[in-house]
Each structure stands twice: as C-alpha cells, then as structure tokens.
Amino acid sequence: MKRLLRVRFTGPLVGTALIAALSTSAFAYFSSEGLGNASAAVSKLTTSTIASATPAAGGTVALSWSAATAPGEEAVKYYVTRDGGDPGGTCAAPAVPAAATSCTDKEVPIGAHVYTVTAVWRSWTTTTAPKSATITIGAADRFTIAATTTTPAAGASDNLTITAKDVNGATVTTYTGSHSLVFSGASSSPGGTAPTVVNSSGTAVAFGAATAISFTAGVATVTSSKNGLMKLYRAGTASVAASEGSINTPVPLAVTVSAGAASKYTLAAADTTPEAAELDNLTITAADAYGNTATTYTGTHSLVFSGASASPAGNNPTVSDREGVAIAFGAATQIDFSAGVASASGAANGAMALYKSGAASIKATEGSLTNSTALAVTVAAAPAAKLVLSAATTTPVAAATDNLTTTAQDVYGNTATSYAGAKNIVFSGAIAGPAGTVPTVVNSAGTAINFGTVTALTFTSGVAAVTSSKNGLLRLYKAGATSVSASDGTISTATPLAFTVAVGTAARLGVTSVTASAGTIGSPCLFTCPITTLGNGGTVTAKVSVTDSAGNTVSELGTGHTAKVTTTGGTIAGTPLTLEATGPAVSSTSFTYTAPASGNFSNTVTVATNTGTVYTSATFTPSK
Numbered sequence: 001m002k003r004l005l006r007v008r009f010t011g012p013l014v015g016t017a018l019i020a021a022l023s024t025s026a027f028a029y030f031s032s033e034g035l036g037n038a039s040a041a042v043s044k045l046t047t048s049t050i051a052s053a054t055p056a057a058g059g060t061v062a063l064s065w066s067a068a069t070a071p072g073e074e075a076v077k078y079y080v081t082r083d084g085g086d087p088g089g090t091c092a093a094p095a096v097p098a099a100a101t102s103c104t105d106k107e108v109p110i111g112a113h114v115y116t117v118t119a120v121w122r123s124w125t126t127t128t129a130p131k132s133a134t135i136t137i138g139a140a141d142r143f144t145i146a147a148t149t150t151t152p153a154a155g156a157s158d159n160l161t162i163t164a165k166d167v168n169g170a171t172v173t174t175y176t177g178s179h180s181l182v183f184s185g186a187s188s189s190p191g192g193t194a195p196t197v198v199n200s201s202g203t204a205v206a207f208g209a210a211t212a213i214s215f216t217a218g219v220a221t222v223t224s225s226k227n228g229l230m231k232l233y234r235a236g237t238a239s240v241a242a243s244e245g246s247i248n249t250p251v252p253l254a255v256t257v258s259a260g261a262a263s264k265y266t267l268a269a270a271d272t273t274p275e276a277a278e279l280d281n282l283t284i285t286a287a288d289a290y291g292n293t294a295t296t297y298t299g300t301h302s303l304v305f306s307g308a309s310a311s312p313a314g315n316n317p318t319v320s321d322r323e324g325v326a327i328a329f330g331a332a333t334q335i336d337f338s339a340g341v342a343s344a345s346g347a348a349n350g351a352m353a354l355y356k357s358g359a360a361s362i363k364a365t366e367g368s369l370t371n372s373t374a375l376a377v378t379v380a381a382a383p384a385a386k387l388v389l390s391a392a393t394t395t396p397v398a399a400a401t402d403n404l405t406t407t408a409q410d411v412y413g414n415t416a417t418s419y420a421g422a423k424n425i426v427f428s429g430a431i432a433g434p435a436g437t438v439p440t441v442v443n444s445a446g447t448a449i450n451f452g453t454v455t456a457l458t459f460t461s462g463v464a465a466v467t468s469s470k471n472g473l474l475r476l477y478k479a480g481a482t483s484v485s486a487s488d489g490t491i492s493t494a495t496p497l498a499f500t501v502a503v504g505t506a507a508r509l510g511v512t513s514v515t516a517s518a519g520t521i522g523s524p525c526l527f528t529c530p531i532t533t534l535g536n537g538g539t540v541t542a543k544v545s546v547t548d549s550a551g552n553t554v555s556e557l558g559t560g561h562t563a564k565v566t567t568t569g570g571t572i573a574g575t576p577l578t579l580e581a582t583g584p585a586v587s588s589t590s591f592t593y594t595a596p597a598s599g600n601f602s603n604t605v606t607v608a609t610n611t612g613t614v615y616t617s618a619t620f621t622p623s624k
Contacts, residue, residue: 043071045124048078048101050131053115057137057218058174059166061113063091064102068119068126075099077120082113094118110138110168138166140175140218143242145253147230154189154235154260154290160197160228160253162213162220162242171218179220180210181242185252189233190291198222198229235259235292260288262297262340265364267375269352270344276311276382276412279351281344282319282375284364286337293340301342302332307362307374311355312413324348357381357414384408384416384462387425387486389497396476398433398504398550403466404441404474406457406486415462423464424454429484429496433477434510434551436524439484442466442473479503479552503555504548508616509563509607512553512586514542519622526551529620536601540593540622544577544607546585546615557585561612565591569603570622576610593622600624 046069054062061082068076077097080087082105089106092098097120105115112134118127148159164175178200186195186207196204197211202225205211213220214227222228232238232255239252270281286297300322306329308317318326319333324347327333335342336349344350354360354377361374392403408419422444428451430439440448441455446469449455457464457471466472476482476499483496510526517539522530526547531540544563545553558581565575574591593605602623609615 045070045076045119045121045126047126048117048119048128050115050117050128053131053133055108055133055135056174057170058172059106059108059110059135059137059139060089060174061105061108061115061133061135062102063105063115063117063131065117065128067101068121070121070124072121074121078117079120080105081116081118082108084114087115107139108133108135110135110166137170137172138168140164140172140247141167142247143181143244143249144251145240145242145249147240147253147255150253150255151258152232152255153258154233154288154292155193155231157225158230158232158255159222160220160230160240161222162215162228164215164218164247173217175218176215178212178214179244181213181244182210183207183230183240183242185240186232186238186255187234189235190287191233191289193233193290195232195234195238196230198226200227202226204229204231232257233290233292235288259292259294259296259340260290262286262294262369263289265366265369265371266291266373267362267364267371269362269375269377272376273378273380274354275380276355276357276410276414277315277353279347279353280377282342282350282352282362283344284335284337284342284350286340286369295339297340298337300334300336301366303335303364303366304332305329305352305362305364308354308360308377308379309356311357312409313355313411315355315412317354317356317360318352320344320348320351322349324351326351326353354379355412355414357410357412357417379414381414381416381418381462382410382412384419384491385411386491386494387488388495389484389486389493391474391497391499394497394499395502396474396499397502398477398479398548398552399437399475400504401469402474402476404472404484405466406459406464406472408459408462408491417461419462420459422456423459423488425457425464425486425488426454427451427484427486430476430482430499431478432524433479434524434547434553435477435526437477437550439474439476439478442470444471446470448473448475476501477550477552479548479550503552504550506546506554506557506585506613506615507549508547508551509609509618510545510547510551510553511542511607511618511620512545513590514540514620516540516622524551525620527616527618529618531620531622534595534622534624536595536599536624537597538595538622540595540605540620541590542593542620543590544579544587544618546579553584553586555584556582561585562610563587563607564610565593565605565607567593567603567605569601570595572605579612595622595624 048065048068050065079097080091086093087105089104091103146161152158164172188194194206199212200214238255241249241252266285268283274280286294316328321334388407396402408416438450443456444458485493485496519534561579562576577587608617
C-alpha cells in the first residue's frame with residue numbers, strides 16, 4: 001500500500017499525527033520528500049503459511065511453507081520451532097535462520113508435535129499459525145536378528161535377517177541403504193578361526209570389524225550368499241548382536257553351534273616332563289576341523305601311537321589299551337572314547353610309558369585321523385643304576401695314553417644327568433705290565449691313580465670326560481686282552497670295557513726264564529732282578545729278550561741282533577746271545593752266572609746290546 005501524505009510539521013499536533021500513523025501497523029515503512037511536506041510509501045512483512053508437515057517412519061517430518069514478502073530487497077529468512085523448541089535435521093533454528101522454505105526435521109520422538117515457522121526481515125518478524133504432525137514410527141533404536149537356524153554346525157552357512165526397530169518395536173521402513181554394522185557375541189574356534197558375516201559385497205568380515213550391510217525398508221536379508229551370511233566356528237552357545245553407533249541389539253540372537261565330524265586328534269599328557277618308565281596319563285580328544293571336540297566320536301577305536309623311540313637298552317615305548325595291556329608304539333591299541341574324549345583310568349586306556357630320555361613328539365593315528373600338532377614331551381632319565389665305560393680306542397699301545405669316558409646310566413641305558421659333581425671311582429680289571437707298572441687313571445686334579453685305588457672324577461650331567469689330560473686319562477701296560485671295570489661303591493659297570501693292548505716299539509733289553517740254584521728271585525724280574533741268598537758257587541740261568549717300554553716282548557726283530565752279558569763278580573758263560581729274528585724277540589740260548597766260591601758277594605750282572613740296534617740295558621743283582 002502506498003499513500004501520499006502531505007503533512008505540516010507544526011507543534012504538538014505534528015508529533016501526534018506521526019505517532020498515530022505509525023501505530024496503525026507494526027510494520028509500516030515511510031519515505032519523505034520535499035520540505036515541510038512528507039510523502040511515505042507504507043508496506044509490511046507478510047506472514048507465511050505452513051503448507052505441509054508430513055510425518056514419516058523413522059521420526060522425520062517434512063515441512064514446507066509459503067514465502068513471506070518484505071518491502072526491501074533483502075531476502076527474508078525463516079526458522080522453525082517444534083513444540084516451542086529447536087528442531088533437528090535440516091530445519092533452521094532461531095539462532096541461525098535460513099532462506100529455505102522447506103526442511104526435514106529428524107529424530108522426532110513418537111507422538112504429536114506442533115510446528116511454527118517465523119519469517120525474519122531486519123528487525124521484523126511474523127510467525128505462522130501452528131501446524132501439527134504425529135510420528136507413529138520413531139527413529140531406529142535397536143536391531144533384531146533372526147537366522148535360518150539357531151543350531152548350525154561349526155563352519156556351516158547361516159542366513160541372518162536383521163531388522164531396524166524403533167523404541168516401540170516397529171520396523172523403521174525408512175532405515176535403508178548401506179549401514180556399517182559391527183557384529184559381536186561369538187568367539188574364535190579353538191583352532192583360531194574367527195566368526196564372520198559376509199558383507200554386501202560378498203566379503204567375509206570377522207566379528208568386531210565394520211561390516212557393510214544393505215537395508216531395504218528397514219530389513220537386511222541375505223541375497224546370493226551376500227549381505228548377512230554368518231559362519232560360526234566355535235562349538236557351544238553364542239549370543240549374536242549387531243550395532244551401529246548407539247543402535248544395538250538389546251536381545252541378542254541365541255545360537256547353539258554343534259561340532260563337526262572328527263578330523264584330527266589332540267593329545268595332552270598329565271606330565272610333559274616325565275621320568276623314564278613313569279606312567280603318564282594321556283587325554284586324547286577327537287576334534288573337528290576347527291578344533292572343537294567331536295562329541296559324536298565315541299566307542300572303541302584302534303589307534304597307533306608313534307613319535308618315541310626305544311631306550312638305549314631296548315625298552316620300547318608303550319601305551320596301555322582299554323584292558324590295561326601295555327602295547328608298544330607302532331602296534332594297534334584299543335582305546336575307548338566317550339563324547340569325543342579318551343582319558344586314561346589308572347593304568348588303562350591311555351597310560352603312556354616312555355623309556356628313552358630326551359625330546360619326543362607323540363602322535364596318535366587311526367586311518368586318516370591324526371594329531372596335526374604332535375605332543376611334545378621331554379623325558380628325564382631315571383636315577384643312575386650303572387656305570388658305562390668308553391674309550392678313545394680299545395686297541396691302545398702299551399703305556400700310551402687313552403681317553404676314558406665314564407658315564408652314569410639309568411636302568412634303561414639313558415645318561416643319568418642328575419649324577420653330577422665329584423665322585424670317587426675305583427677302577428679294576430687290568431693288571432700290571434711285565435715290568436710291574438700298574439695301570440692308572442688320572443683323577444680330576446691331574447694325578448695318575450693306580451687301579452684299585454679311589455680316583456676322584458668330576459661328572460657333568462652324568463658324564464666324566466677327559467679334559468686337558470685330566471679326569472679319566474688311562475694307561476694300560478700289559479699287552480694282550482684285558483677289561484676295565486669301575487664302581488663308586490653303589491653302582492658299577494654291568495659290562496666291563498674290553499681292550500686289546502698292543503705291544504709298543506722295541507726299547508729295552510730284559511731277562512726272562514730266570515732260574516737260580518738257590519735263594520729268592522725278586523719280582524718283577526725283567527729290567528732289574530734282585531736275587532738274594534744265592535750262596536757261594538750258586539748259579540743263575542736266564543735268557544735275554546727285547547721289549548717295549550712296559551716290558552712286553554716284541555716280535556719280528558729281524559737278523560743281526562745279539563746281546564752280551566757282563567758281571568762285576570763271579571763268572572758268565574754263554575755270552576754273547578743271539579736274539580730270534582722271527583717270532584718273539586728272545587734269545588734261543590741262555591747264559592749262566594756262577595757266584596764266587598767263597599766269601600760274601602753282591603754282584604751286578606748287566607745285559608747290553610752287542611750287535612744291532614742299541615736298546616736300554618737290563619741288570620740283575622745276585623747276592624749271598
């Protein structure tokens with residue numbers, strides 16, 4: 001509306017007229033022209049009308065309203081109130097009005113609601129008449145889950161149906177499109193296979209990870225093995241739930257998963273570090289492909305056990321059958337199963353005895369069933385029951401050193417590793433050499449100890465071995481066959497160690513086949529030989545031999561070797577003497593010493609090289 005007013009501004013009347021003109025409309029707008037006269041174009045901000053307030057499932061209301069007009073060029077803006085308060089969604093609130101003439105209010109609670117739209121132009125506002133809208137189905141508040149079956153087998157496909165519901169349980173048909181759900185409530189199988197749900201693209205996604213699921217009219221169903229195909233792998237109960245942000249599953253889907261058919265065994269033992277021969281109760285479980293106990297595997301089954309060896313003494317590992325009979329590894333063993341499990345009872349139905357110390361990997365097999373991961377067992381030796389000797393060589397040369405190893409073993413031949421530290425060992429069996437030298441073993445301190453005397457040796461994990469020529473260095477002096485035994489006073493060698501001692505290199509002359517007409521011949525009588533109380537005119541006869549350093553007679557000396565005999569008193573007959581070229585190196589003839597006819601005497605008779613290789617001389621000392 002536009003009027004042309006001519007007004008004279010005179011006194012109080014002028015002010016009264018202006019106020020009266022303004023009071024006729026809260027939204028009048030004036031313009032003036034000329035002096036003393038005023039020309040005003042009067043307009044107003046019009047009021048909008050809400051054309052529609054359309055509620056929809058899911059708690060949304062679509063609003064639209066007519067545009068308001070204003071006298072100026074500036075755009076009119078609007079804000080919406082719901083029940084006197086701020087709206088949601090795309091609707092503008094009083095604090096930030098917008099130019100749009102439509103919007104969608106979201107997250108509107110179930111029930112009746114009143115809307116108004118207020119137009120804003122500069123400082124002027126107009127508000128529409130109220131418009132009501134009633135929400136009957138609210139926003140998605142929860143999920144419900146159903147399945148083709150709630151008793152699937154482990155690893156079987158199970159189609160889920162997931163429905164978005166409002167707080168009152170009504171299906172929220174506007175909940176559509178792809179949503180990122182996280183599934184929970186089921187665990188991985190004993191074998192580590194995680195439960196999965198196939199997403200809308202066909203990829204199996206593990207529980208706990210975001211899974212894209214497509215909804216149509218509030219419901220997600222499986223199509224072509226996609227969009228909700230579930231597989232659970234752990235036998236037992238599960239409570240499957242889905243969530244997206246604040247939307248969850250107040251009542252999870254209760255599922256009972258059954259194990260699949262038996263495909264392997266798992267083994268457990270009462271003790272994985274048993275002592276040799278100790279009965280060790282096995283628990284044998286038939287499991288499906290995912291490690292669940294196959295409860296349908298029952299009755300008597302014929303198992304073959306493997307993975308352990310016989311002990312050094314020949315004792316075979318065994319497992320007792322259902323009757324309590326110990327069956328050797330490698331032979332069929334009748335074992336009773338109940339609900340997929342076989343447990344040893346007393347000494348029957350799976351009591352295992354291993355005899356070889358060390359690591360073993362036990363397996364059980366029946367046809368195609370076996371344990372994919374062998375049962376690791378470490379067998380400890382039983383207490384020491386005997387000593388066992390071994391040597392660097394069992395054909396040593398007389399007087400040469402030979403490394404002797406002394407090992408403590410249990411009754412099954414395992415090294416008794418608990419036998420350790422300093423032990424007092426007495427060696428026996430070998431005798432002194434022809435020259436009287438006693439066999440010796442060097443103790444842990446480095447001292448050579450005669451056979452028959454306590455020899456301190458240090459054992460480490462059941463073994464005493466030579467180190468730096470100590471702790472078992474052996475010397476034998478008598479050529480030929482012999483044997484060596486050992487004892488600590490409690491345990492001994494069950495089987496002596498046999499040696500064949502070889503004669504050493506020719507080194508010395510000796511006297512042999514010594515006889516005297518009277519008196520006593522000392523012992524040993526080889527390199528030196530005291531003959532006492534021979535008497536005046538008494539005689540001594542002897543042959544000459546060539547020996548090694550220990551006094552063992554050598555052989556095959558060859559030609560050209562003779563010995564001569566001299567004395568410091570009395571007389572010698574039969575010298576020089578020729579040594580045999582073949583066979584034992586002994587003179588073929590004897591020499592004779594005759595003592596002085598009267599008076600006391602103590603003579604030295606010397607046997608020395610005459611021709612051939614020079615050897616160390618021998619002496620004997622006859623005396624009255």
